[in-house]
Amino acid sequence: MTTERISAFTSDKARxxxxxxYTRTLDRVWPADHRSIDVPTSFGTTRVFRTGRPDGVPFVLLPGAGGNALGWHRHVTRWGLARPVFAIDPVGEPGCSTQDAPIADGRDTARWxxxxxxxxxVDRAHLVGCSYGGWTALQHQLHTPGRAATITLLDPAGFGRITKRFLLWVILGGLAGLTPRPLRHRAARWLRNATLLDDDLMGMALVSAGFRRRLPTPPPLTDDELRELAVPVLALLGGRSQMYDAAQVAARIRTLMPTAHAEVVPDAGHDLQVHSPDLVTDRTISFAARAEAVA
Structure with missing residues (x-):
């Protein structure tokens, strides 16, 4: 087994x-009534944080590339008032999970x-995925269907190839994250990246520099794959998304997935989750409740 395709910290000191x-940030921003669970899988040990109500179909939260459970700190308390919440640190991302086998493609991602x-x-779940996490949720439904009651996508990956424009936005955001707080906050407006305004998340971004991510790049979903997704889907797209033309993606979703609902959020970019936390929280709660009411 080659280690070249396994994500890991560059040293014990970096980890x-x-x-x-991570522990300091978790203690500061996360609900006190949570518990952590370490789950063994074929690809490594996965850390999951469980909070919220004791009963009901849970929200299962999947962060974007380079993220972890802490990225949901603006949402998790209110979601927990509605139903159980499982926030996952994915194997292969900087967090409390550890990867010990390669994840080669969407099928491996779904299996994990x-x-x-x-x-x-968890036999039934409302999957909520941001960016790469949205692609992960869709891969799960395509390759191992049956557990998803609904899928909520927040400016998801997989609806086009990764462009130079998007990569430049990511790189500039990373560089801005290394600057002093006042300059970083000014850069947030210029780059349309609200994550740069979140001091808790940016503190984690700095210490994530010692992590090497080795997960597959999401290939574009085909029309046939989108037609295959019969589970209720809510797609919230940033009107100024740096990843793609949100209006075109919304039209494609509406055409190929008649049971899906696509909404373009004006002024938000790929930072939708952080830019519009109340909207994301409200839409997700309402969508899950409506789907259960008609099930």
Missing amino acids: TKFLAA LDEVLAALN
């Missing part, structure tokens, strides 16, 4: 520094998530 910052849900005894 220790990251985990110390299905193993996590099975170990948690």
Whole structure:
């Protein structure tokens, strides 16, 4: 087995520094009534944070590339008032999980998530995925269907090839994250990246520099794959998304997935989750409740 395709910290020191910052941030921003669960899978051990109500079909939260459960700190308390919440640190991303086998493609990604849900005894879930996490949720439904009650996508990956424009936006955001707080906040407006305004998340971004991510790049979903997705889907797209033309993606979703609902959020970019946290929280709660009411 080659280690070249396994995500990991560059050193024990980098991992220790990251985990110390993670723990401090978790204690500061996360609900006190949570518990952590370590789930063994074929691809490594996955850390899951469980909070919220004891009963009901849970929200299962999947962050974007380079993210972890902490990225949901603006949403998780209110979601937990509605139903159980499982926030996942995906294997292969900087977090409290560890990867020990390669994840080669969408099928492997789906298998990993299905193993996590099975170990948690989650037979039905409302999957919520941001960016790469949205692609992960769709891969799970395509390759291991049956557990998703609904899927909520927040400016998801997989609806076009990764462009130079998007990569430049990511790189500039990363560089801006290294600057002093006042300059970083000014850069947030210029780059249309609200994540740069979140001091808690940016503190984690700095200590994530010692992590090397080795997960597959999402290929564009085909028309046939989108037609295959019969589960209720809510797609919230940033009107100024740096990833793609949101209006075109919304039209494609509406055409190929008649049971899906696509909404373009004006002024938000790919930072939708952080830019419009109340809208995201409200839409997700309402969508899950409506789907259960008609099930």
